[in-house]
Amino acid sequence: MHFVLKGIIILIFFISWKIFAACSPYSGDATINEIYKAGGQNGDSFIEFNLLDNSIPSSVYKQWSIKICYEIEIGKGKNKSKSNICDVIPVSEMDDATQWIWVSNPRVDRDYLDFNNGFDLSLLDNNDNFIDYIQVEGYSGQNFTSSCSYSGLNYVFNIPNSINGGTKILLRKPDGTGEWIEDKNTNTYPTSRGGTNNGITVLDHYEIIHDGQGLTCDAETITIKACTNESCSTESTESISLDLLGNGTLKSSVTFTGTTTVNVNHTAVGTLTFSLNNETIAPDNLLICDDGSSDNCDMTFTTAGFRFFSGAGSSTTIPNQTAGAVFSDSLKLQAVKDTNGVCTGIFDGNTAVDLSQENVNPGGTNGLNFSVGGNPIVKYSSTTSTTLSFGTNSIATLSSPIYHDAGQIRLHANYSVGGVTLTGSSNAFWVSPAELVISATSGATNLIGATATATPTHAAGEDFTLSVSAYNAATPAVITPNYSPGQIEFKLARTGPTLTDSVDGNLNYAAASTLTTSTTPEFEDITLTSFVSGESIYNAAHYSEVGLINLEVQDNEYGGGNIIIAATAINIGRFIPDHFKQTIVNS
Numbered sequence: 001m002h003f004v005l006k007g008i009i010i011l012i013f014f015i016s017w018k019i020f021a022a023c024s025p026y027s028g029d030a031t032i033n034e035i036y037k038a039g040g041q042n043g044d045s046f047i048e049f050n051l052l053d054n055s056i057p058s059s060v061y062k063q064w065s066i067k068i069c070y071e072i073e074i075g076k077g078k079n080k081s082k083s084n085i086c087d088v089i090p091v092s093e094m095d096d097a098t099q100w101i102w103v104s105n106p107r108v109d110r111d112y113l114d115f116n117n118g119f120d121l122s123l124l125d126n127n128d129n130f131i132d133y134i135q136v137e138g139y140s141g142q143n144f145t146s147s148c149s150y151s152g153l154n155y156v157f158n159i160p161n162s163i164n165g166g167t168k169i170l171l172r173k174p175d176g177t178g179e180w181i182e183d184k185n186t187n188t189y190p191t192s193r194g195g196t197n198n199g200i201t202v203l204d205h206y207e208i209i210h211d212g213q214g215l216t217c218d219a220e221t222i223t224i225k226a227c228t229n230e231s232c233s234t235e236s237t238e239s240i241s242l243d244l245l246g247n248g249t250l251k252s253s254v255t256f257t258g259t260t261t262v263n264v265n266h267t268a269v270g271t272l273t274f275s276l277n278n279e280t281i282a283p284d285n286l287l288i289c290d291d292g293s294s295d296n297c298d299m300t301f302t303t304a305g306f307r308f309f310s311g312a313g314s315s316t317t318i319p320n321q322t323a324g325a326v327f328s329d330s331l332k333l334q335a336v337k338d339t340n341g342v343c344t345g346i347f348d349g350n351t352a353v354d355l356s357q358e359n360v361n362p363g364g365t366n367g368l369n370f371s372v373g374g375n376p377i378v379k380y381s382s383t384t385s386t387t388l389s390f391g392t393n394s395i396a397t398l399s400s401p402i403y404h405d406a407g408q409i410r411l412h413a414n415y416s417v418g419g420v421t422l423t424g425s426s427n428a429f430w431v432s433p434a435e436l437v438i439s440a441t442s443g444a445t446n447l448i449g450a451t452a453t454a455t456p457t458h459a460a461g462e463d464f465t466l467s468v469s470a471y472n473a474a475t476p477a478v479i480t481p482n483y484s485p486g487q488i489e490f491k492l493a494r495t496g497p498t499l500t501d502s503v504d505g506n507l508n509y510a511a512a513s514t515l516t517t518s519t520t521p522e523f524e525d526i527t528l529t530s531f532v533s534g535e536s537i538y539n540a541a542h543y544s545e546v547g548l549i550n551l552e553v554q555d556n557e558y559g560g561g562n563i564i565i566a567a568t569a570i571n572i573g574r575f576i577p578d579h580f581k582q583t584i585v586n587s
Helices: 144-148
Strands: 030-037 045-051 065-074 081-090 100-104 119-124 130-136 168-173 179-184 205-209 213-215 220-227 239-246 249-257 259-264 270-277 288-290 298-302 304-310 331-339 342-345 349-361 370-372 375-377 384-390 395-398 407-417 420-425 429-432 435-442 464-471 488-496 506-510 513-516 535-543 547-558 563-566 570-576
Touching: 030 100, 030 119, 030 130, 045 065, 130 144, 205 270, 213 304, 213 420, 220 239, 220 249, 239 259, 249 259, 304 407, 331 349, 349 375, 375 384, 429 563, 435 547, 435 563, 435 570, 488 513, 488 570, 535 570
Parallel strands: 205 288, 213 298, 304 420
Antiparallel strands: 030 045, 030 168, 045 100, 065 081, 065 119, 119 130, 168 179, 205 220, 220 259, 239 249, 239 270, 270 298, 304 331, 331 342, 331 395, 349 384, 349 407, 370 375, 384 395, 407 420, 407 429, 435 464, 464 535, 488 547, 506 513, 506 535, 547 563, 547 570
16 A cells, blocks of 8 residues: 655655675775665666776676565464565676666565665675665664674664655765665655766755844845755755745745845834745755744834944944954944835934843853943843934944954844834844964973974873863953854874874874874864863873874854864974883893
8 A cells, every 4th residue: 555645855864884884895885875666556666876986897896786675474364474585686687887886677676675664775795795784664684783793883764654655765965975865755856877866956944034123114134045954054056946925925036046135125014924935946844034043934024223234335234253353344323214115314413222232142141241332231131321423314333342252143222212112133143253272281381392302291192181262352362251163173283203104193182082193184073072161171182102293273164154263273292102111031
């Protein structure tokens, strides 16, 4: 019996590591790449693997095989039992016109690809050793775990209980080494037997970014993003068309790649709820609306309020700033009201306005302050009365705005006198630490040796303290306690010895985490001990070898985006042997 589940895509991910099929010497040279079974009684089906090492001759890989196993019920009533059924397909019977080698029905028995009750599938070498393997729905018919002794590894692809029959595609993206993706029934991902999966677009979700407040006399800027991962640190590179709706009514139709902005006019007082429709690429997850504080698709429109501007062009988007430094562009505040559909100024001269600064990410009210003209402004939702000088078009320039901490923040302005109430807020924007600072110490001693005769010295393998701290640009600079890293990267160089027969050592920089030195190092993603109040401190760091090392650090994705925070590299050493061992041999 076949069931149809309309309009739902289920995506499940797990990484296929080379160690998953470590029985065969060809492990990592080829991987299962795509499994397909169409709905209906006589639908299509195929299995494909990707030959990653093209130097393997056909005389070798044509001795390999694909093995599929699943379970069937035989007999009836009291005589009913279950039996394991397997089929072995020689690669010599498969199409190998490209590096994507595949076989389809009728050679592939469709019943074996039982996505509801489970099956397992392997790519075996000429000695029946595992090159690659996958379990679907936890079914194990090939004794993979005991034969390869990797029972702790996650090679099981679980199908949710809500899934019934219909067309199913399991595919890797990128080819061979990428994540497994499942597409159900909607045909979002086309089949690609004998070809690459890399052109297939995987869209995690759409995001609508807005500031939550609008004026009936002005267009509001809305940002729409097409995100390929949960954090939206990467965006789609495909052209996408969609409709932006407000309260179910079309506001704009756009075609874009990655990110676009839309100007929305709404002349009625009240709440406008945003949504999307007619997307040419369907996302795997629901729409996210970011108003800077929460997942909220609502924007409230009023006839009067404040607008924050940045720079000479009076942009409503305040860009990324540096902690402890005066904003890179002028920060302005305008007070306006709706006069027959036109925003007109309200204030002229000195006016006391209540200002506040909101911690968006991280939230709460902790951390260093925001200041205007050297005067601290309190955290939202408390306010600080600040006298501003409003001039032409009711615009006031805020003197020397500085946020001394790091993080994503928002600014608020309020005014309520004699029955006149105005509110307004800025966009949520990031403020980055000015720099990361690295230190390596043993007690009160800095381990900063850079030459073969440098002092002090430190024993190889002996613990020392490795710290990374985020500082602002103030004088003197202070640590930014609200700093939370994006992606920390290390570049670790062996600077001594550098003789031909010298060997690299391992730096233990966090619990159960090591990085090997190199004479030609590159930045590598690492995970430090958690930052607390702007610092990551690990007291059990150690280096396995003698000599000298140089360590450079950067945050490559601060704020979930492309903000890079650099650090000045430091020399660490000089590392010496802990002791010598003498052995006397009696001859």
